[in-house]
Every structure is written in C-alpha cells, then in structure tokens.
Amino acid sequence: MEWRLDKDRPICPQIEELLAAGIARGEFAAGERLFSVREVALQAGVNPNTVQKAFSELERDGLIFSRAGSGWFVSEDTSRAVRQVEELARLRTAAYYQGMRALGKERPDMIRMLEEVSDE
Amino acid sequence: MEWRLDKDRPICPQIEELLAAGIARGEFAAGERLFSVREVALQAGVNPNTVQKAFSELERDGLIFSRAGSGWFVSEDTSRAVRQVEELARLRTAAYYQGMRALGKERPDMIRMLEEVSDE
DNA sequence: ATTACTGTATTAGTACAATAATACGGTTTG
DNA sequence: CAAACCGTATTATTGTACTAATACAGTAAT
Numbered sequence: 001m002e003w004r005l006d007k008d009r010p011i012c013p014q015i016e017e018l019l020a021a022g023i024a025r026g027e028f029a030a031g032e033r034l035f036s037v038r039e040v041a042l043q044a045g046v047n048p049n050t051v052q053k054a055f056s057e058l059e060r061d062g063l064i065f066s067r068a069g070s071g072w073f074v075s076e077d078t079s080r081a082v083r084q085v086e087e088l089a090r091l092r093t094a095a096y097y098q099g100m101r102a103l104g105k106e107r108p109d110m111i112r113m114l115e116e117v118s119d120e
Numbered sequence: 121m122e123w124r125l126d127k128d129r130p131i132c133p134q135i136e137e138l139l140a141a142g143i144a145r146g147e148f149a150a151g152e153r154l155f156s157v158r159e160v161a162l163q164a165g166v167n168p169n170t171v172q173k174a175f176s177e178l179e180r181d182g183l184i185f186s187r188a189g190s191g192w193f194v195s196e197d198t199s200r201a202v203r204q205v206e207e208l209a210r211l212r213t214a215a216y217y218q219g220m221r222a223l224g225k226e227r228p229d230m231i232r233m234l235e236e237v238s239d240e
Numbered sequence: 241a242t243t244a245c246t247g248t249a250t251t252a253g254t255a256c257a258a259t260a261a262t263a264c265g266g267t268t269t270g
Numbered sequence: 271c272a273a274a275c276c277g278t279a280t281t282a283t284t285g286t287a288c289t290a291a292t293a294c295a296g297t298a299a300t
Contacts, residue, residue: 004222011257021224048259066276069266069276070266089220092223097234103144104141104144104205107234110213113209114217116210130287131287168290172247190296191246191247
C-alpha cells in the first residue's frame with residue numbers, strides 16, 4: 001500500500017481515509033489482517049501514536065477491529081466502509097463546489113478545469 | 121462583504137482568498153479603500169492580528185497596499201488578483217481530483233456529484 | 241489642537257496535531 | 271519457555287494557528 005500523505009493536512013484523518021477507501025474498493029477483504037501500527041508508521045514515515053489513533057477511530061466507526069497482541073483486522077461488514085467513503089466523497093465535492101463559488105467560478109468552469117487537470 | 125469562514129481551516133488564508141476573489145471579480149476597484157483591519161475583525165468575528173497578517177501577505181503579493189494611519193487600498197494593477205485567483209482555482213481543482221481518485225472515484229463520478237451538489 | 245480613527249508591533253496564553261521515548265501485557269512461533 | 275512480534279497507554283516536548291491585551295505613531299476631521 002502506498003501512503004501518499006499531504007503534508008499540509010492533518011495526517012491522522014488521511015490515514016483513516018486511505019484505509020477506508022482500500023476497504024471500500026475491496027483491496028482489503030472482510031476478516032483480512034491489516035498492517036501493524038508500527039509497520040504503517042514506518043512505511044508512511046509518521047509516528048506510531050498517530051497511526052494508533054487513526055486505527056482506533058476506524059474501530060469506533062466499525063470498519064476494523066483489533067485483537068490485542070495479534071493485530072488489526074477488517075470487519076465482516078465492509079458495507080460500512082463503502083457508505084463512509086461515499087459520504088466523504090459527497091462532503092469533499094460540496095466543499096470544492098462552495099470553495100470554487102467563493103472564487104467566482106461556476107459549474108462549467110469547474111468541469112472544464114477538472115478535464116484539464118485529469119488530462120496529464 | 122460577507123465573511124463566510126470555514127471553522128475547520130486556517131482563517132488567515134481564507135481571508136486572503138475572499139479578498140483576492142473580490143478584487144479579481146471587480147467588487148473592489150483599483151485604488152479603492154478597503155475595510156480597516158479592526159472592521160474586518162469585528163465583522164468576521166476573528167482577531168485583528170489574524171486580519172493584519174492576511175492583509176500583510178496580500179501586500180507582499182502586490183494585491184493591496186497600506187498607508188500608515190490611513191487604511192488599506194487596492195493596488196492599481198488588479199490583474200495580479202485575477203491571476204492569483206485563477207492559480208488558486210487550478211490548485212484546488214487538482215487537489216480535489218487527486219483526493220477523489222484516492223477514494224476510488226473517477227472523473228465521471230466527480231461530474232455527477234458536482235451536478236447533484238449544485239442542484240440544491 | 242484635540243479627537244477618533246488608522247496601521248503596526250510586541251508579548252503572553254490557549255488549543256491542537258504530531259513527535260518522541262518509553263513501558264506493560266497479550267499472542268504467536270520456534 | 272523464550273524471543274519477537276503484536277496492541278495499548280502514558281508523559282513530555284515541539285510547532286503552528288489563533289486569541290488576547292496592549293502600546294505607539296501616523297492621518298484626518300472637527
């Protein structure tokens with residue numbers, strides 16, 4: 001797994017989102033064991049405490065669960081991950097739309113710029 | 121002017137962006153006097169220091185300038201504001217696109233969601 | 241000139257995210 | 271059993287954004 005983290009945004013939610021997206025798209029199957037906290041911290045170049053926090057919040061959301069001393073595992077019900085990612089995508093889209101409106105851009109401008117950006 | 125600030129993002133750049141956008145779209149003409157630091161702070165409900173910092177950075181970018189004791193004014197060359205806002209819109213669009221890709225969304229998904237969001 | 245605004249600067253305090261360095265106990269494996 | 275992994279918890283420290291409370295000097299109007 002590639003941990004492409006944006007330095008200008010809080011790391012913890014980014015780890016949550018990347019993992020949730022991986023589960024939602026089926027990259028990690030139900031019941032499968034995940035990387036350990038220390039592994040992720042090493043790979044992503046962040047502090048283990050930050051990873052632990054991210055995992056704990058995903059556990060609170062019911063996406064993953066831990067067995068003390070053994071590791072982290074994907075929950076049986078992966079539909080939660082799908083719904084959570086869908087909701088996040090909607091929120092991001094709304095934020096993008098409002099932000100662009102504040103800059104004086106309308107929907108056609110956004111679509112045009114999206115096409116420019118994705119043609120690279 | 122309406123100062124609609126997002127609590128979950130740093131305030132200072134938000135003020136910069138709103139003001140730059142106002143200049144870019146011609147809401148504030150070249151040479152025109154702007155609100156005072158204290159006025160903006162009061163209207164937006166933030167600290168005067170934060171507004172001062174935002175204004176100073178816009179001055180560094182050449183969008184506005186100050187006359188000590190008198191106030192802040194829009195620079196003669198407003199094309200800088202236009203270019204700056206255009207660049208910001210591009211950056212935002214790229215960030216949105218990459219972020220959505222990380223969530224497993226493709227361009228058609230984004231355009232569909234944009235249409236859903238803007239129909240409200 | 242006095243008054244009431246301006247911009248500007250300084251210092252301190254608060255809140256939060258992330259880092260750093262450990263420590264403890266559970267699980268697995270040889 | 272012992273070693274090497276796990277998750278978990280704690281305390282301290284750093285960096286940043288923002289707030290708070292002033293203070294000082296320039297400008298403009300009465």
